[in-house]
Amino acid sequence: MATIRDVAKKAGVSVATVSRALNDKGYIHEDTRKLVEKAIQELNYKPNEVARSLYKKKSRLIGLLLPDIRNPFFPELARGVEDEMQEHGLRLIIGNADEKPKKEIDYIDTFKQNNVIGIISATNQTETSHYENLDFPVVFLDRTANEHPSVYADGLAGGKIAAQEMIKRGSKRITLLRGPIELRTAQDRFKGAINEICNYNVNFNVMTTASFTFDDAEKIAKELFEKFPETDGVIASNDLGAAAILHEALRRGISVPDELQIIGYDDIPLSSLLYPALSTIRQPAYDMGREAAKLLIQIIDDEKLEHKNIQLPVTFIERQTTRKVEENG
């Protein structure tokens, strides 16, 4: 691989001159610049990002922190962020916090020490003090935190729609799954649903899940049918949870959607592969990722922000775990 010294030698100039040309700093004669550029091209020289970032105090790196890459919702977010960043010539490094506060802080350190120029965090920890006083901007994704810019989907509307669609289709004894208490996005969808349910004459129960992990999903599914066997409709807090409920219902010989309707939340790619395919509230994960990336780039470029907090709409995806509306007159 060619070094800066090779470039200097070929161009017949000093290393300092090449460095000035590379970093657009200090005076350099136009002819000299052309010589340097020619040498760079001919040698296919790629300036070491570390050296450049030290010199210019700027890298082209963005850190993306995900709470749990096993949950298929987050890879979708990541792809949106990544595609937008790539179009702007920025590179992404992804950290997986695994729902552990310690790992999250470690990753923020790694990001810092590698001179990222911004972070997008989909953290699910309440404690966000380690995001204060950073030398670069932070955008929260699928989360909100204090005064930070953020991109998220409309949870209140999502919960409300789920409740409406379920009641419209005839469920009268609904169990609501409440996601982790500390997540505002999870609580919004729960509140939206419960507020709507209270407008109708239907019975309901609530079960709270401590996390969005696979293990908790399976545990809750088993408990639900023991505690509330009369349930004829489940509004889940995410699709993984809904998939676990669907599995457990079918295992118990409960007919879905005839005896039990289920509505998920997220619309992960696997939801349409389940059988019956999962009816769900779709969060536009890929678009959310794109929007977060756009927002961060605007902040890095010191552009005036029209909106600091961007809320995207959600939609009901009707598949086979809910009945057809006409069937219930």
Place this chain on the structure above:
Amino acid sequence: MATIRDVAKKAGVSVATVSRALNDKGYIHEDTRKLVEKAIQELNYKPNEVARSLYKKKSRLIGLLLPDIRNPFFPELARGVEDEMQEHGLRLIIGNADEKPKKEIDYIDTFKQNNVIGIISATNQTETSHYENLDFPVVFLDRTANEHPSVYADGLAGGKIAAQEMIKRGSKRITLLRGPIELRTAQDRFKGAINEICNYNVNFNVMTTASFTFDDAEKIAKELFEKFPETDGVIASNDLGAAAILHEALRRGISVPDELQIIGYDDIPLSSLLYPALSTIRQPAYDMGREAAKLLIQIIDDEKLEHKNIQLPVTFIERQTTRKVEENG
């Protein structure tokens, strides 16, 4: 944030001395070292990794390249790699190549330019020339490539076991899904299955999938029942493909496992949430990630390698998409 200058000032020494202490290079008096360490502690100084990596030409960063983070198999690999790296004080940056050669090469560049000390690649591209002549070691994971060290699961055995278990349970008209031609790991499991099937008096067909993506899985599932409606057993090339087949079979009113048995490959976390839960060949994804990380660390530390290529065993996970053995006498 404290700088190296602050530390030097507080300790009453020169910046060069602090640098020597930090990098364990050159002579430094024990008392002076203690002064520096005290100052570092009191100021909570964290040396900038970029500056350190430039100075020492060493970072603590490892690059991990995944072909497609939407496929739940890969996040499992990543978690294994990450946990092992963390225990050794190394940090991971993850790149998602999205099955695109251009992205893969871009990520290798990003890794290079940020001075990673090693790469673990689960690439699925055949063209691996961009892994030659790097200044740091590369370990291939779930893949093999030329002379590079690698960690993978025993595909030949996996395919063989899948065929044996299916035939033992009475399927006589088997359709084999063949994964992407360019992936040796996919071809191994296919070869293992087909070699075994040829030992028995059963009919079989082959369908080839171009990729392991969701879209292709759904397409193939639809085609399969049109082309080979007589199929009574499917050996899939991965769990996503198997999930799509299961969905399509149930949609067509085919009873699983009574009329159709299905065996997947991978054992992704969602396989047990499907209904009926998916019987599959389990690749120890998490352990594979751990082993790849261990191997890379050994190479970085210049340890003598006992094995350059590590093959892990696979196991049959019996769930509900295959019949009980005794039922078929």
